[in-house]
Amino acid sequence: xxxxxxxxxxxxxxxxxxxxxxxxxxxxxxxxxxxxxxxxxxxxxxxxxxxxxxxxxxxxxxxxxxxxxxxxxxxxxxxxxxxxxxxxxxxxxxxxxxxxxxxxxxxxxxxxx
Amino acid sequence: xxxxxxxxxxxxxxxxxxxxxxxxxxxxxxxxxxxxxxxxxxxxxxxxxxxxxxxxxxxxxxxxxxxxxxxxxxxxxxxxxxxxxxxxxxxxxxxxxxxxxxxxxxxxxxxxx
Numbered sequence: 001x002x003x004x005x006x007x008x009x010x011x012x013x014x015x016x017x018x019x020x021x022x023x024x025x026x027x028x029x030x031x032x033x034x035x036x037x038x039x040x041x042x043x044x045x046x047x048x049x050x051x052x053x054x055x056x057x058x059x060x061x062x063x064x065x066x067x068x069x070x071x072x073x074x075x076x077x078x079x080x081x082x083x084x085x086x087x088x089x090x091x092x093x094x095x096x097x098x099x100x101x102x103x104x105x106x107x108x109x110x111x112x113x
Numbered sequence: 114x115x116x117x118x119x120x121x122x123x124x125x126x127x128x129x130x131x132x133x134x135x136x137x138x139x140x141x142x143x144x145x146x147x148x149x150x151x152x153x154x155x156x157x158x159x160x161x162x163x164x165x166x167x168x169x170x171x172x173x174x175x176x177x178x179x180x181x182x183x184x185x186x187x188x189x190x191x192x193x194x195x196x197x198x199x200x201x202x203x204x205x206x207x208x209x210x211x212x213x214x215x216x217x218x219x220x221x222x223x224x225x226x
Contacts, residue, residue, distance in 0.1 A: 004156070033213060042117070042202065042216040043157075056211040091157065098212050104149075104157040 002026075004105035006092050012111045013082055021077040021108045025094030032075050033102065034059075034067060037089040046090075049075060050098065082112045115140045119203045119217035126193055126224050134188040134220045136177075136203035144205040146170075146179050146186040147214065151200045160188075160201070193224045 005024040013019050025032050034046040045059040049069045060066070064082075069075040079086055089109050093102040119136040126132060138146065148160040148170070161170030166181035175190045186203060203217040 031212075035214075035216075042218040043204075043214070045211075045213045045215070048211045048213055056213070059213075093157075093214075098210075099208075101159055102214060106156040 004092055004094050004103050006090075006105035006108050008108060009106065010109045010111075012113060015084060015112055016081055018078065018080045019082055019110065021079075021090050021110070023075045023077070023092030023094075023105060025073060025075070025092070026096070026103055027073075029094035029096050029103075030072065031095040031098045031100070032069060033093045033095075034075070034077050035091045035093065037091060037107070039088075043091060046077070079110075082110075084112045086110060087112045115144065115205060115207050115215050117203050117205055117215055117217040119201075119220055121218070122200075122221035124220060124222045126222070128195055128224055128226050129192045130224075132188070132190040132193045132197075132222065134201055134203075134222070136186045136188065136217060138184050138186065138203075138205050140184075140205055140207070142208060143181075144208055146177070147204045147206070148175070148177055148186070148188050149202040149204060149216075151202065151219075153199070157202065193222070195224045195226055198222055198224045 007022045032049040035043040048056040064080045067077045089107040091107045092105045116139045145164045147162045149157045150160045161172040163170040163179035169178045200219045202219045204214045
């Protein structure tokens, strides 16, 4: 596609529910990153994919968070048993190669009520 | 660990004023440095970058120079426009196997006519 696409753009969920956030990277981009932007905070790294493998998951804040990538393309970030502190904007970025320029999607705004 | 500190906003200026947004970093090794911009309702976009000491990144009238001796990468523009109103993020890439970006908290710029 023309750019990194994320869906949904907005998600409101009840505390305790599971949510799935989707990222469609730019076609041919091998590297994919998830970041989280909380109110008043900068963007914090969550997880990095190279192809379908995730060599760096060090930013995932708890075991309620998981992510996968299939076909070297689409990635899904899953948050189980959501908590209010999970409310944030979740951003996805892709790079053609690991040391290339990062292109960001517009993000998914998650609100846990 | 690696970190980025940037001045808090909002920064409020009149059109054609001079802009400086301060950014300092802490890093091991020799990171690449970036400024990203987030316009209202849009995703993060790369504004400019510098990959080694004394490099100057420039784009759309904005400039920043990689200063290793002061560990700084301040963003400047000689004459701001209303259309420059956005949130600006300073970031470094850690050049690890992940090459993830580490962001500052962002500085909101508001330019009034």
